[in-house]
Amino acid sequence: MNRKKHILIVEDEVKLARVLEDYLHSAGFNAHWLANGLDVQPWFKEHPVDLVLLDLMLPGASGLEVTKALRRFSTVPIIMITARVEEIDRLLGLELGADDYICKPFSPREVVARVKAVLRRTQGGKPDEEPLPATLALDAHSFRVTASGRQVTLTAVEFQLLHVLYQQPSRIFSRVQLIDKIYHDHRIVSDRTIDSHIKKLRKKLTDLLPELELIHSVYGAGYRYAPQTRALEEALS
Known part of the structure; x- marks a missing residue:
């Protein structure tokens, strides 16, 4: 019998931390809560941890400081929770080793879904876990995308955007990161x-797979590829 995954919540907002604990327990995880950044390393070294939900603004030590400290000795997945949407914080967090971001306000059910997605991506999905749906076939020569026997043709920019997002499911890409990956001539x-290209890409993907929402906006952070049924997407919104 597989042991339950252990999630460490580091959050100084008591009500929010308790809600996250309850939702994670209901989803079959073990969850422990800490409120001070200085308490993370000592607790982490004494207990098994499969993933850390880490607030950016903490007493004692910030989320960025905690991430930097953990990365000196551990590759545990880290999802940062933040109400700050400045680009420098997100980019610095990724450089230090954060695996994903969730921006406040958010749905607790979205957090659970993102925890599962990051664990699946970093540790490998188990046979009894539901895989990400919607396998797409991307043809870089014709800019065509095929799925479920249907086909749609994209523009060059739309195809590159989809390719970047599709290669790393559930990872959030900021607009700046997408610009850097798409436009190599350093144009402004x-x-x-x-946003305009993503809007057109989404419409074409909806024509291809109307039952699924493939590309999601993450408020203040950017975009990510994570196939969900439209019913689930509405429930999480």
């Missing part, structure tokens, strides 16, 4: 341009 491109 606004966030609004990326």
Whole structure:
């Protein structure tokens, strides 16, 4: 019998931490809560941890400081929780080793879904876990995408955006990161341009797979590829 996964919640908002604990327990996880960043390393070294939900703004030591300290000796997946949407915080967090971001306000059910997705990506899915649906066939020569016997043709930029997101399911890409990966000639491109391309890409993907929502906006952070049924997407919104 497989042991339950252990999730460490580091959050100084008591009500929010308790809600996350309850939802994680209901989803079959063990969860423990700490409120001070300075308490993380001592507790971490004495207990098994499969994933850390880590608030950015903490007493004692910030989420970025905690991430940097943990990465000196551990590769445990870290999902940062933040109400700060400045680009520098997100990029610095990724450079230090955070695996994903969730921006406040959020649905606790979304947090559980993201925890499962990061664990699946970093530790490998178990046979009894539901795999991500919607396997797409991407043809870089024709910019065509095929799924379930249907086909849609994208523009060059739309295809590159989809390719970047599709290669790393559930990872959040900021608009700046997408611009850097798509436009190699260092042209000046606004966030609004990326938003416009994503909007058109989503419409085409909806024509391809109307039952699924494939690309999701993450408030204040960017976009991620994570196939969900539209009913689940509505429940999490």
